[in-house]
Amino acid sequence: xxxxxxxxxxxxxxxxxxxxxxxxxxxxxxxxxxxxxxxxxxxxxxxxxxxxxxxxxxxxxxxxxxxxxxxxxxxxxxxxxxxxxxxxxxxxxxxxxxxxxxxxxxxxxxxxxxxxxxxxxxxxxxxxxxxxxxxxxxxxxxxxxxxxxxxxxxxxxxxxxxxxxxxxxxxxxxxxxxxxxxxxxxxxxxxxxxxxxxxxxxxxxxxxxxxxxxxxxxxxxxxxxxxxxxxxxxxxxxxxxxxxxxxxxxxxxxxxxxxxxxxxxxxxxxxxxxxxxxxxxxxxxxxxxxxxxxxxxxxxxxxxxxxxxxxxxxxxxxxxxxxxxxxxxxxxxxxxxxxxxxxxxxxxx
Amino acid sequence: xxxxxxxxxxxxxxxxxxxxxxxxxxxxxxxxxxxxxxxxxxxxxxxxxxxxxxxxxxxxxxxxxxxxxxxxxxxxxxxxxxxxxxxxxxxxxxxxxxxxxxxxxxxxxxxxxxxxxxxxxxxxxxxxxxxxxxxxxxxxxxxxxxxxxxxxxxxxxxxxxxxxxxxxxxxxxxxxxxxxxxxxxxxxxxxxxxxxxxxxxxxxxxxxxxxxxxxxxxxxxxxxxxxxxxxxxxxxxxxxxxxxxxxxxxxxxxxxxxxxxxxxxxxxxxxxxxxxxxxxxxxxxxxxxxxxxxxxxxxxxxxxxxxxxxxxxxxxxxxxxxxxxxxxxxxxxxxxxxxxxxxxxxxxxxxxxxxxxxxxxxxxxxxxxxxxxxxxxxxxxxxxxxxxxxxxxxxxxxxxxxxxxxxxxxxxxxxxxxxxxxxxxxxxxxxxxxxxxxxxxxxxxxxxxxxxxxxxxxxxxxxx
Numbered sequence: 001x002x003x004x005x006x007x008x009x010x011x012x013x014x015x016x017x018x019x020x021x022x023x024x025x026x027x028x029x030x031x032x033x034x035x036x037x038x039x040x041x042x043x044x045x046x047x048x049x050x051x052x053x054x055x056x057x058x059x060x061x062x063x064x065x066x067x068x069x070x071x072x073x074x075x076x077x078x079x080x081x082x083x084x085x086x087x088x089x090x091x092x093x094x095x096x097x098x099x100x101x102x103x104x105x106x107x108x109x110x111x112x113x114x115x116x117x118x119x120x121x122x123x124x125x126x127x128x129x130x131x132x133x134x135x136x137x138x139x140x141x142x143x144x145x146x147x148x149x150x151x152x153x154x155x156x157x158x159x160x161x162x163x164x165x166x167x168x169x170x171x172x173x174x175x176x177x178x179x180x181x182x183x184x185x186x187x188x189x190x191x192x193x194x195x196x197x198x199x200x201x202x203x204x205x206x207x208x209x210x211x212x213x214x215x216x217x218x219x220x221x222x223x224x225x226x227x228x229x230x231x232x233x234x235x236x237x238x239x240x241x242x243x244x245x246x247x248x249x250x251x252x253x254x255x256x257x258x259x260x261x262x263x264x265x266x267x268x269x270x271x272x273x274x275x276x277x278x279x280x281x282x283x284x285x286x287x288x289x290x291x292x293x294x295x296x297x298x299x300x301x302x303x304x305x306x307x308x309x310x311x312x313x314x315x316x317x318x319x320x321x322x323x324x325x326x327x328x329x330x331x332x333x334x335x336x337x338x339x340x341x342x343x344x345x346x347x348x349x
Numbered sequence: 350x351x352x353x354x355x356x357x358x359x360x361x362x363x364x365x366x367x368x369x370x371x372x373x374x375x376x377x378x379x380x381x382x383x384x385x386x387x388x389x390x391x392x393x394x395x396x397x398x399x400x401x402x403x404x405x406x407x408x409x410x411x412x413x414x415x416x417x418x419x420x421x422x423x424x425x426x427x428x429x430x431x432x433x434x435x436x437x438x439x440x441x442x443x444x445x446x447x448x449x450x451x452x453x454x455x456x457x458x459x460x461x462x463x464x465x466x467x468x469x470x471x472x473x474x475x476x477x478x479x480x481x482x483x484x485x486x487x488x489x490x491x492x493x494x495x496x497x498x499x500x501x502x503x504x505x506x507x508x509x510x511x512x513x514x515x516x517x518x519x520x521x522x523x524x525x526x527x528x529x530x531x532x533x534x535x536x537x538x539x540x541x542x543x544x545x546x547x548x549x550x551x552x553x554x555x556x557x558x559x560x561x562x563x564x565x566x567x568x569x570x571x572x573x574x575x576x577x578x579x580x581x582x583x584x585x586x587x588x589x590x591x592x593x594x595x596x597x598x599x600x601x602x603x604x605x606x607x608x609x610x611x612x613x614x615x616x617x618x619x620x621x622x623x624x625x626x627x628x629x630x631x632x633x634x635x636x637x638x639x640x641x642x643x644x645x646x647x648x649x650x651x652x653x654x655x656x657x658x659x660x661x662x663x664x665x666x667x668x669x670x671x672x673x674x675x676x677x678x679x680x681x682x683x684x685x686x687x688x689x690x691x692x693x694x695x696x697x698x699x700x701x702x703x704x705x706x707x708x709x710x711x712x713x714x715x716x717x718x719x720x721x722x723x724x725x726x727x728x729x730x731x732x733x734x735x736x737x738x739x740x741x742x743x744x745x746x747x748x749x750x751x752x753x754x755x756x757x758x759x760x761x762x763x764x765x766x767x768x769x770x771x772x773x774x775x776x777x778x779x780x781x782x783x784x785x786x787x788x789x790x791x792x793x794x795x796x797x798x799x800x801x802x803x804x805x806x807x808x809x810x811x812x813x
Contacts, residue, residue: 072438
C-alpha cells in the first residue's frame with residue numbers, strides 16, 4: 001500500500017474518530033429537550049459530556065488539517081465547492097461551542113433555555129449537513145477540468161443526500177442516548193433508556209436504507225463492483241441490528257459499543273465506496289478528484305506519517321484517561337461546571 | 350464604494366482580515382492568561398494560601414470564557430483557506446498544510462483534552478495532578494501558537510520547498526520548522542500573549558483597587574502581573590526591533606512601506622510622525638518629526654545601514670517578477686499600523702514600570718489616577734496586536750505567499766461575490782453578537798464585588 005492510500009485510510013480514521021466521539025455529544029445535545037425536563041436536568045446531561053466534548057471536536061480540526069496537508073486538492077475542492085454548506089456547519093458548531101461555556105454563566109432560566117436550545121440546534125444541524133456533504137462526495141457534484149465546483153448550493157440536495165443527513169442525525173441521537181444510559185442515574189437515566197428504545201427502530205430502518213442505497217450509488221456513480229462497498233455496509237447493518245437487540249436486552253455497554261461500531265462502519269462504507277476517488281464528478285466523471293490527483297508529494301506524506309505515528313497513540317492514551325477520570329455517573333449533586341467551580345472547595349483544601 | 354463594486358478577491362480579503370483579527374483578539378489572552386493562572390495555582394499548591402486559589406478561580410473563569418470564542422473562531426480560520434482561497438490551498442497545501450495538521454494532532458488535542466480535565470477535575474484529581482493538567486493545557490496553547498506561526502511565516506518567508514508542476518512541495522521539514530522568520534515571529538507573538546495576560550490582569554486588579562474590593566487578594570495578583578509585565582514589555586521592544594531586521598531581509602518592501610521611505614537612504618532617519626508623503630505622487634511629507642539614524646539601526650542593526658526605497662524596490666521586483674503589478678503595499682496603512690503597534694508597546698512598558706514603582710512604594714492600591722489609567726490600558730494590547738497583524742499581512746501584499754503567488758490569483762474560482770457577500774455578512778453579524786455577549790460576560794465576571802456566592806456553599810473557605 002503506498003503512502004497516498006495510507007493517508008486515505010488515515011483521513012477515514014480521523015473522520016471516524018470525529019463522528020464516533022462527537023456523535024454522542026451531538027446525540028446528547030439533540031436529546032436535551034426530550035430527556036431533560038428542566039434546566040437543572042439539562043445541565044446534568046451537558047455535564048456528562050462537559051469534560052470531553054472539546055477534545056472530541058478536535059478530531060474535526062485534525063481531520064480538516066490532515067486533509068489540507070495530505071490531499072490539498074480534495075480540501076480545496078470540497079471546502080470551496082460546498083461553500084454554503086460549510087458556512088452552515090460553522091454556524092452550528094460555533095453556537096454549540098459557546099453554548100457549553102455560556103449556558104452556565106447565569107442562573108436565569110431564560111438564559112439557560114436559550115443556550116440549551118442553541119446546543120440542540122447546533123447538535124442537529126451539524127451532523128445533518130455533514131451527512132449531506134459526505135453523500136455528495138460519492139453521489140457526484142459538477143466539477144470542471146481543474147476540479148473547481150461549477151454547481152450551486154441547491155445541487156447538494158437530493159433524496160439520497162438528505163437521507164444521508166437525516167440518517168446521521170438519527171444515528172447520532174441513538175448513539176447519544178446509549179451514552180447517556182451509561183452516564184446518568186435515576187429517573188433521568190431511565191428516560192434516556194426510553195429515548196434509546198424509541199430511536200432504535202428508526203435508526204435501523206434509516207441506517208439500513210442509507211447503507212444499501214450507498215452501495216447502489218457506489219456502483220452506479222463511482223464504477224465500483226458491488227462487493228467492496230457491500231461488505232462494510234453489511235457489517236454496519238449487522239452492528240446496528242445488534243445494537244437494537246442489546247438495547248432491548250438492557251445490555252447498555254454492548255449497545256453503546258455497537259452504535260460506535262456502526263458509525264465507524266458507516267464511515268468505512270463511505271470511504272470504501274469512494275476509493276480510489278475522493279470527490280466524484282458528475283456528469284463529467286473524468287473530472288473526478290482522485291487520491292492520486294489530489295495528494296501531496298511523497299515527502300510531505302512521509303513527514304505526516306511520522307507525526308501521526310508518534311502522536312496518535314499518545315492522543316488515544318490521554319483521551320482514554322480522561323474518560324477513565326470521569327467514569328463516575330453524573331448525578332447533578334456535584335455540578336463541576338466552570339462557574340460553579342468558583343464556589344466549590346477543591347479537593348484537599 | 351458599494352458592495353457590488355468589490356471584487357471577489359477584495360471580499361475574500363476583507364473576510365479573512367475580519368475573521369483573523371477577531372480570532373486574534375481572543376488567542377493572545379489565552380496564551381498569556383494561561384501561564385499566569387497556572388502560576389497562581391502553583392503558588393496555591395506550594396503555599397496553601399487561600400488567596401491564590403481564589404485568584405486562580407477568578408482569572409481561570411475569565412480564561413475559559415475567552416478560550417471558548419478562541420476555539421469557535423479558530424475553526425473558521427481552518428475552513429476559510431479552502432472555502433475562499435482554493436487556488437492558494439492547492440498551491441501551498443503540501444507545505445502549509447503540514448504545520449496545520451501537526452498543530453491539530455500535537456498541540457490542539459493536548460490543549461482541549463487537558464483543559465477539560467482541569468475544568469472538571471477539581472474534585473476528581475489529586476491537587477498535584479490537577480495542577481499538572483493546567484500546565485499541560487498551557488503547553489498545548491504555546492505549541493499550537495508555534496505551528497500556526499510556522500505556517501504563517503512560510504507565507505512571509507518561504508523556505509524548504511521547491512516548485513513542481515505549479516505547486517509548492519516540501520523539501521525539508523526542518524527548514525520549515527526552524528525558519529528564522531518563524532522563530533522570531535513566535536517569540537514576538539508569545540511575548541505579546543504575556544503582555545495581554547499581564548496588562549489585562551493589572552487592569553482588573555486596579556479596577557478592584559478603585560472600588561476598594563478584595564484589595565488584599567488583588568494586590569497579590571497585581572504583583573504577579575507586574576513581575577511579568579515589566580520585563581516582558583521591555584523585552585518586547587527589543588524583540589520587536591530584532592524582528593524588524595528579519596523582515597528587512599525577507600520583505601524589504603514591507604519595511605520600506607512601514608517607513609514611507611520612497612527612495613533608498615543611508616543613513617536613514619526614523620519618521621516618528623508625519624503628515625503626507627504616503628503616495629508616489631506625494632512622496633515628501635508636509636510635516637514630519639525625524640530622528641536621525643534610528644531607522645538604519647532598526648532595519649539593519651547598524652546606525653549607518655542602508656534602507657532601500659519603495660521606488661527602487663518596485664524596479665527590482667519588476668525585473669524579477671514582471672511588469673504590470675504594483676508590488677507596493679498600501680503605504681499609509683502600513684506606516685501607521687507600525688507606529689500604533691510600537692507606540693502602544695512603549696506606552697504599555699511605561700504603565701507597567703509606573704505600576705511597579707507604585708507597588709514598590711506601597712502606593713499602588715491608593716493611586717486612583719493610576720487605576721483609571723490601567724483600566725484604560727486593558728485596550729492597549731488589543732490595539733497593538735491588531736495593528737501588528739495589519740502590518741504583517743497587509744505589508745506582504747500584493748503577495749499571498751511572498752514572491753510565489755499573488756493574492757489576486759489565489760481565491761476560489763467557484764465562489765461568487767454573492768456567496769462571499771453572504772458569508773461576510775454572516776460572519777460580521779455572528780461575530781458582533783458573540784463579541785457583545787463575550788464582553789458582557791467578561792465584564793460581569795471581572796467586576797469588583799461580583800455577587801458573593803457565600804450563601805450558596807456550606808463551606809465558604811474559597812468562595813468569591
